[in-house]
Amino acid sequence: MTRPAAGARRYRLDRSATPAGWAEPARLDDTQRAVVEHPGGPLLVLAGPGTGKTTTLVEAVAHRVEAGLDLGSILVLTFGRRAARELSERITARVGAAVGGTVAWTFHAWCYAVLREFPRPGDPPPRLLTGPERFTRLRDLIEGSREIGRPRWPASLRVCLRTRGFAEEVEALLSRARAVGLDPAGLAELAVRAGRPDWAALAEFYTDYLDTLGFEGAVDYPELGHRAVALVRDPELGHAPRARYRAVFVDEYQDVDPAQERLLAALAAGGADVVAFGDPDQSIYAFRGARVRGLLDFPTRFRRADGSPADVRALGVCRRMTPSVLAASRQVASRLPMSGLPVAALRAHRALVSAEPDQAGQVEALSFPSEGAETEAIADLLRREHLTGGVPWHRMAVLTRSAEALPPVARALTAAGVPVDMAGDEPPLAARPAAALLLTALRCADDPASLTAADTRALLLSPLGGADPAGLRALGRALREHARAAEEPATVQEPATVQEPAAVEEPAAVEPAAAGSPEPDAAGSPEPDTEDARAARGLASSAELIRAALADPASIPDGVDAELARPVTEVGALLRAASRRSGGAPVDALWALWEGTGWPARLRRAAASGYGATRRAAEADLDAVVALFDAVGRLGERRGPGGGARGLIADLTSQDFAADSRAGAEVRPDAVRLLTAHRAKGLEWDVVVVRGVQDGAWPDLRAQHSLLGAEQLDAPERGGLRPPETSRDRWAEERRLFYVAVTRARRRLVVTAVDTAGEEGVTGENGSRRGEFLTELGVRVTDGSTWTPRPLNLASLVATLRRLAVEPTASPALRRATHRRLAALAAAADHGDRPLVPAAHPDRWWGARELTSSEVPVVPADEPIRLSGSSLSSLRDCSLRWFLEHEAHAGRPATSAQSFGRVVHALADEVTSGRTPATLAALDARLDTVWRQVAFEAQWRSDQERAAARDALARFLDWHAAERGRVLVGSEQRFSVDLTVDGRPVRLRGSIDRLELDAAGHVHVIDFKTGRAAVAPRDLAEHVQLGTYQLAIREGAVDPGSFPDRRQGTGDRGGERLERPGDAPPEAPARAEPAAPPEAAQAAWPAGRGDRPAVPGGAELVHLRRDADGDRTGPREPGEPAGPPQIQRQEALPAGRSWVDELLGQAVRTITTETFAPTPGPSCDYCSFRRSCPAWPAEGGQVVD
Known part of the structure; x- marks a missing residue:
C-alpha cells in the first residue's frame, strides 16, 4: 500500500498491470460471424454458456468501428465493474484506439455519470449513497x-x-x-x-x-435508474445523451430489471440500435426484479424501423465444456420451458455443439448417507485432483444453493487441508478485525477519555501492541504490588462494608459440585486476591491499572520491568502520535496508526510468502485495511474538511453490512472457490462440485413471501400487481439455477446429495432424500457411502511414515525407506529456509524426547512450602493434578457452582458477624442484591439456583439458632501458621468458616458445604480439610487471647450462648482425648488467661444444600419450609502424631522431590486434565512414538 500525495486522499495496492496492446481479430464460428456482421437494427443474441458471448460482443463493436462508426457513439452496458473493465480493455485493445473515456459501463455507473454530466439547472451534482x-x-x-x-x-x-x-x-x-x-x-x-x-x-x-x-x-442506487430514464426522456435535457449513441450493446440482458428496460427503450427512441446478449435459461435473479419475460419480449419491444420484430440469432458452439459435461447440461436444459421466441432460434440455442468433440471429460452424480460423509468425499476429490491431476486450487469450485450452507463446508474443507476462498456476504467493514482494530485505536487517539479496560486489552494484545496474555498478567501483578506498596488506593473508592461473595476464594474441589470452605491455594497470598476483593480494599483491578498506564505511560512506576511495560509504552506513544494528527483530516491519524508499527511489513511478508491459514488471514487483513482507507477517503469527500474522526467512526460503525469498495480485490488466492450458484454466474472452473442437491434444499420450492409484499409489485403499465407465483414458476426458477451451476464446469462435473431414505424410499427422522435434479444429468447415481480413501495430506503422510518407522512387523528395508522419506520431508524448506514439514523432524516428536526437569525448583529451599487443606487434599488424590492446577495454573475457571458457594458463605458470615439480621426475609433481600454477580448460561438455571440458595440460607438459619452448648469465637477466620516438616519450613494457611468453643475450652471447626453430595462415612474420619483445620488449631493458628469469656451466658461480640434459654445442654458426644498443645505454642500465648492453650475439639461439615435426613438437595415447593441441614462430624485429633501429620509429611516430600505422578481414582471423574493424562491412555495417553 502506498501513501498518496497530500490532498489526493486515495489509497490502493501496488498491483500495476501492463497496458493492453493491440489484439488480433478473433477466430469466429458461423453463428458468431452472423451476429458480428448484422447489418443494423435491434438484435437479440441468444448466448448459451461458453459460446463466446464476450468475444462476439467485442468483435461486433470492432466491426462497427471499422465500418466508420465513432467509438464514442457506442455504449456498452453490463453488470459488475469487473466485467465492465474487462470489456473496455478488450474493446480498446481490439480497435487499437486510445480512448479518452470509458467504453463499457455498468448500468449504475452510466446513470450516475450522465446525471452528473447533464444536471438540471440549479441542481448540484448528486451524491451517491x-x-x-x-x-x-x-x-x-x-x-x-x-x-x-x-x-x-x-x-x-x-x-x-x-x-x-x-x-x-x-x-x-x-x-x-x-x-x-x-x-x-x-x-x-x-x-x-x-x-x-x-x-x-x-x-x-x-x-x-x-x-x-x-x-x-x-x-441511492434505485433512484439512479429512475432519474436517468427521466433525463433521457426529457425533450430538452435528454437530447444530448439520446443523440450521442448510435448503438447500444447490452450484456446479460436476462438480468435487466424494468427500470433498465425503460432506459434502453428511451435510448432506442433516439435512434440507437440496441443489441442484447442474453440467455433465458440463465435468468436467476427474479428476487432482484429481473424477469425472464423481459428477454422473451425483446423482439416485440425493440422493433425494426419497419415495425417488424427484432431479429433473433443464437450462438451455437460451446468452447467451455467437454462433450460429456455439455451433454449433461443439455439434459437439464431440455426440461426448461420454451416460449415467447422463434422456435428455430430456441432450438439452435439449446442444441449446442462442442468446439472440441474429442476432449475427455467426466460427469458424476453421487449420494451420501450424511452431510459429513458428503463433505469428506468432496475434500478428498479436490485434493486428488490437485495432487494427482495437477489442477490448481483456484481452478476448482464448490457451489451450493444457499449461503447458509457455505460456512460448515468451508470449515470442513479447511480442516481437511483444502485451501478455501469463500465468497459470501462480507461483514460490515467495522466488524472486520484489522479495520476494527484501527478504528478502535483512532477513537482512543482522538478521544483519550473513551479508553476503557477492554480497549486497553484489545490494543495491547493486537498486532499494534504485540503483547501476550501471560505478559499482561505479569504486568498487572507488578502494578498491583506497587499500588499496595504506595499504601494508598490506586482508585478512590469507598471501603466495602460488606465482603462481596465473589471476593471469597474457593478451594480446589474435593467434591465434584461442592463449593467448600474458602481457602487460598498453595501459591496464593494469605489475603484474597480476586478483582472484587481488591476493589473492596480500595485497590484498582489489574485491568484498570494497565488502562491507566496506557493512558499515561509516564505514570508507570520505575520498579516495573521495562520489558513487561514495553507494549504499553509503545502503544501509548503510537496513540499520542496519532492524536497529534487527529486535529486535521482523520485519514492522517489513521495513517499514523497504520504505519507506526511493524504490522504492515509483517502482513506483507505473510501475504507474499506465508502458507495456509496464515497467508489467508494476512490477505484478509490487507484487504480490510485497503477497504478502510478507501471508505475513509470517500466519506472524507462527502463530509468535507470539517468532518472529524468521531463522525467518521460513527458513520462506519453504524453500517450493518459491507459497502461496495472501489478497492475490491482483483487478485484471488490460490484456493478452491466456495460460493453460491447465484454468485457463480459468469464464472467457470475446470472442476466443479455442485453440493446439496436433495429434496427441500435444491430445489427449494417454498413460497417466497415477504412481510410487506415487495414481490407483488409490478409496472403500472401491467396493472401494478404481479400474479401469484405458481409451483411451475418455482420449479422453472430452481431448474434454471441448477442449470447455471452445472454449466460452470469445463472438464469435470460432480453433483452430490444426501440420501438417508430407507429401502422403501421413506425418509427417516431428520433425514433427506436426493433431489430430482440429481437424476436429470443423464448419468447413473452412485452410492458414495463406501467412499473411504486414505487422506492425501501431509499430516496423514507423516503419521503413516512415523507409524511404519516403529512398526515391529515392518521389514528392515521398509523401515530404511521410511526413514529416508521422513528425512527428506524434514529437510524440505522454503526460500526463507523455513521447514515445510516440521512435523517430520524427530525434534518435534515429543515421545522421542527424554523427560526433562526444571532447573528452578517448584519451591526454593529457603522459602516455606505453602499449603492449605485443599492443597493437601489435592496432593493426596493426585499430585500431578495439584501441580497442573496450583503451579502451572492450568485449571478451569470458576464455575457457577463455586460462585453459588461464595454467595452462601458470604451471607452466612454477614449473619454471624451481625451485619445482617438473622431472618430469612433479610437474607432473601440481601441475596437479591448480590445474585446478579453469579453468571449462568440460562435464565431458568439462574432461577433454579436462586431458589436453592434461599433454601440453603434457611437451613443455615435453622442451624445457627440451634443450641450446641458452645459459643461462637470466630467467623471466616483466616490463619497462617509456620511449621517444620522433615527439615523443611512449611506455612499452613487457610480460612475457617466458623469456630465455636465448648465449656471444656475445646475449639470446634465448622465448615459449610454447598455441594449436593455428602462425604462418604468411611472417608469422614480422615477428611483432609477438616483434619488440616484441627492440626492448625493444635499448632497455634488460633489465638485464645481473642476468645470471649467462656463462662455460661457471658461473652464478647459474637460469643453468645447458642443454647436456647431454659434448655439443658445436650450430652457431649464421645470422642478421643484431645491432643495437648505444644509447649512452644503455650509459651507464645498471652499470659494472664489462666487457661491452657486452645485445643481442637473436633470438626463438622454442615451441608446447607441437604436436609438432615439427606433426602432433599434441590429447591422446595413454594411455601414448603426448609428443615435443618445434614451434619457430618469428625472427631478430635488424637494426642501425638496423627494421620494429618503423616499426610503433611508425604505432601512435603512429594513437593521437595517433585515426583508429580498421576493417581487414578474417583477424583478423575471431574478432573480437568483427564483427556491428556497418561493414566487414561484411551482418552489421551503419553506420546511415545
Whole structure:
C-alpha cells in the first residue's frame, strides 16, 4: 500500500498491470460471424454458456468501428465493474484506439455519470449513497417516524418497527417500487386498489425518504435508474445523451430489471440500435426484479424501423465444456420451458455443439448417507485432483444453493487441508478485525477519555501492541504490588462494608459440585486476591491499572520491568502520535496508526510468502485495511474538511453490512472457490462440485413471501400487481439455477446429495432424500457411502511414515525407506529456509524426547512450602493434578457452582458477624442484591439456583439458632501458621468458616458445604480439610487471647450462648482425648488467661444444600419450609502424631522431590486434565512414538 500525495486522499495496492496492446481479430464460428456482421437494427443474441458471448460482443463493436462508426457513439452496458473493465480493455485493445473515456459501463455507473454530466439547472451534482448508508438512513427515518407519529403505521407493524428485519423489508419494497416505475403517488393508489394499509403508510414514508435525499443532495442506487430514464426522456435535457449513441450493446440482458428496460427503450427512441446478449435459461435473479419475460419480449419491444420484430440469432458452439459435461447440461436444459421466441432460434440455442468433440471429460452424480460423509468425499476429490491431476486450487469450485450452507463446508474443507476462498456476504467493514482494530485505536487517539479496560486489552494484545496474555498478567501483578506498596488506593473508592461473595476464594474441589470452605491455594497470598476483593480494599483491578498506564505511560512506576511495560509504552506513544494528527483530516491519524508499527511489513511478508491459514488471514487483513482507507477517503469527500474522526467512526460503525469498495480485490488466492450458484454466474472452473442437491434444499420450492409484499409489485403499465407465483414458476426458477451451476464446469462435473431414505424410499427422522435434479444429468447415481480413501495430506503422510518407522512387523528395508522419506520431508524448506514439514523432524516428536526437569525448583529451599487443606487434599488424590492446577495454573475457571458457594458463605458470615439480621426475609433481600454477580448460561438455571440458595440460607438459619452448648469465637477466620516438616519450613494457611468453643475450652471447626453430595462415612474420619483445620488449631493458628469469656451466658461480640434459654445442654458426644498443645505454642500465648492453650475439639461439615435426613438437595415447593441441614462430624485429633501429620509429611516430600505422578481414582471423574493424562491412555495417553 502506498501513501498518496497530500490532498489526493486515495489509497490502493501496488498491483500495476501492463497496458493492453493491440489484439488480433478473433477466430469466429458461423453463428458468431452472423451476429458480428448484422447489418443494423435491434438484435437479440441468444448466448448459451461458453459460446463466446464476450468475444462476439467485442468483435461486433470492432466491426462497427471499422465500418466508420465513432467509438464514442457506442455504449456498452453490463453488470459488475469487473466485467465492465474487462470489456473496455478488450474493446480498446481490439480497435487499437486510445480512448479518452470509458467504453463499457455498468448500468449504475452510466446513470450516475450522465446525471452528473447533464444536471438540471440549479441542481448540484448528486451524491451517491452506498448500500450501508442508505440502510442507515432508512433505519433513522423509521425510528423518527415512531417519534413523530408520521406516517401512521398499521397496528400490526408497530411492534416490529425497531427491528433490522423490518428495515430490510422497507428497503426491498422501495427498491422494487422504483424498479417497476412506481412513485409514492402510484404506490398510494395501488394501496387503495389492493386494500393494503401498510402500502399506504409506506407511500407516505417513501415521500419523506425522497425529500430527505433531496435535502441532502443525495441519490441511492434505485433512484439512479429512475432519474436517468427521466433525463433521457426529457425533450430538452435528454437530447444530448439520446443523440450521442448510435448503438447500444447490452450484456446479460436476462438480468435487466424494468427500470433498465425503460432506459434502453428511451435510448432506442433516439435512434440507437440496441443489441442484447442474453440467455433465458440463465435468468436467476427474479428476487432482484429481473424477469425472464423481459428477454422473451425483446423482439416485440425493440422493433425494426419497419415495425417488424427484432431479429433473433443464437450462438451455437460451446468452447467451455467437454462433450460429456455439455451433454449433461443439455439434459437439464431440455426440461426448461420454451416460449415467447422463434422456435428455430430456441432450438439452435439449446442444441449446442462442442468446439472440441474429442476432449475427455467426466460427469458424476453421487449420494451420501450424511452431510459429513458428503463433505469428506468432496475434500478428498479436490485434493486428488490437485495432487494427482495437477489442477490448481483456484481452478476448482464448490457451489451450493444457499449461503447458509457455505460456512460448515468451508470449515470442513479447511480442516481437511483444502485451501478455501469463500465468497459470501462480507461483514460490515467495522466488524472486520484489522479495520476494527484501527478504528478502535483512532477513537482512543482522538478521544483519550473513551479508553476503557477492554480497549486497553484489545490494543495491547493486537498486532499494534504485540503483547501476550501471560505478559499482561505479569504486568498487572507488578502494578498491583506497587499500588499496595504506595499504601494508598490506586482508585478512590469507598471501603466495602460488606465482603462481596465473589471476593471469597474457593478451594480446589474435593467434591465434584461442592463449593467448600474458602481457602487460598498453595501459591496464593494469605489475603484474597480476586478483582472484587481488591476493589473492596480500595485497590484498582489489574485491568484498570494497565488502562491507566496506557493512558499515561509516564505514570508507570520505575520498579516495573521495562520489558513487561514495553507494549504499553509503545502503544501509548503510537496513540499520542496519532492524536497529534487527529486535529486535521482523520485519514492522517489513521495513517499514523497504520504505519507506526511493524504490522504492515509483517502482513506483507505473510501475504507474499506465508502458507495456509496464515497467508489467508494476512490477505484478509490487507484487504480490510485497503477497504478502510478507501471508505475513509470517500466519506472524507462527502463530509468535507470539517468532518472529524468521531463522525467518521460513527458513520462506519453504524453500517450493518459491507459497502461496495472501489478497492475490491482483483487478485484471488490460490484456493478452491466456495460460493453460491447465484454468485457463480459468469464464472467457470475446470472442476466443479455442485453440493446439496436433495429434496427441500435444491430445489427449494417454498413460497417466497415477504412481510410487506415487495414481490407483488409490478409496472403500472401491467396493472401494478404481479400474479401469484405458481409451483411451475418455482420449479422453472430452481431448474434454471441448477442449470447455471452445472454449466460452470469445463472438464469435470460432480453433483452430490444426501440420501438417508430407507429401502422403501421413506425418509427417516431428520433425514433427506436426493433431489430430482440429481437424476436429470443423464448419468447413473452412485452410492458414495463406501467412499473411504486414505487422506492425501501431509499430516496423514507423516503419521503413516512415523507409524511404519516403529512398526515391529515392518521389514528392515521398509523401515530404511521410511526413514529416508521422513528425512527428506524434514529437510524440505522454503526460500526463507523455513521447514515445510516440521512435523517430520524427530525434534518435534515429543515421545522421542527424554523427560526433562526444571532447573528452578517448584519451591526454593529457603522459602516455606505453602499449603492449605485443599492443597493437601489435592496432593493426596493426585499430585500431578495439584501441580497442573496450583503451579502451572492450568485449571478451569470458576464455575457457577463455586460462585453459588461464595454467595452462601458470604451471607452466612454477614449473619454471624451481625451485619445482617438473622431472618430469612433479610437474607432473601440481601441475596437479591448480590445474585446478579453469579453468571449462568440460562435464565431458568439462574432461577433454579436462586431458589436453592434461599433454601440453603434457611437451613443455615435453622442451624445457627440451634443450641450446641458452645459459643461462637470466630467467623471466616483466616490463619497462617509456620511449621517444620522433615527439615523443611512449611506455612499452613487457610480460612475457617466458623469456630465455636465448648465449656471444656475445646475449639470446634465448622465448615459449610454447598455441594449436593455428602462425604462418604468411611472417608469422614480422615477428611483432609477438616483434619488440616484441627492440626492448625493444635499448632497455634488460633489465638485464645481473642476468645470471649467462656463462662455460661457471658461473652464478647459474637460469643453468645447458642443454647436456647431454659434448655439443658445436650450430652457431649464421645470422642478421643484431645491432643495437648505444644509447649512452644503455650509459651507464645498471652499470659494472664489462666487457661491452657486452645485445643481442637473436633470438626463438622454442615451441608446447607441437604436436609438432615439427606433426602432433599434441590429447591422446595413454594411455601414448603426448609428443615435443618445434614451434619457430618469428625472427631478430635488424637494426642501425638496423627494421620494429618503423616499426610503433611508425604505432601512435603512429594513437593521437595517433585515426583508429580498421576493417581487414578474417583477424583478423575471431574478432573480437568483427564483427556491428556497418561493414566487414561484411551482418552489421551503419553506420546511415545
